Amino acid sequence: MADTVETLTARRTAIVKARDSGVLTVKHGDELTTFRSLSEMNRIIGNLNAQIAALQGNQKKRVRYAYQSGKGL
Structure with missing residues (x-):
């Protein structure tokens, strides 16, 4: 099943609400998830x-910068 922006946003909202309230268990639809830590x-x-x-x-x-140090010899 491919996730849509709406389902991912709803899942994120549920986790953010739980995190802000200090709860480590989140229910989204039929899924019940218990996290180990705030991190x-x-x-x-x-x-x-x-x-x-x-x-x-x-x-x-991503931007990658290349630096060269030295006397330029």
Whole structure:
């Protein structure tokens, strides 16, 4: 089953509400999820944000800088 922006956003909203209230168990639809820690919840929220951005075409681009140090000889 392919996730849509709406389902991912609803899942993220449920986790954020639970995190803000201090609860580690979230029910979304028929699923009941118990997280181990606040850091795990934050990691999942970050992953959901990345998935939503990718589906919307707003994925962050990585920029790589190359530095060379020395006297230039």
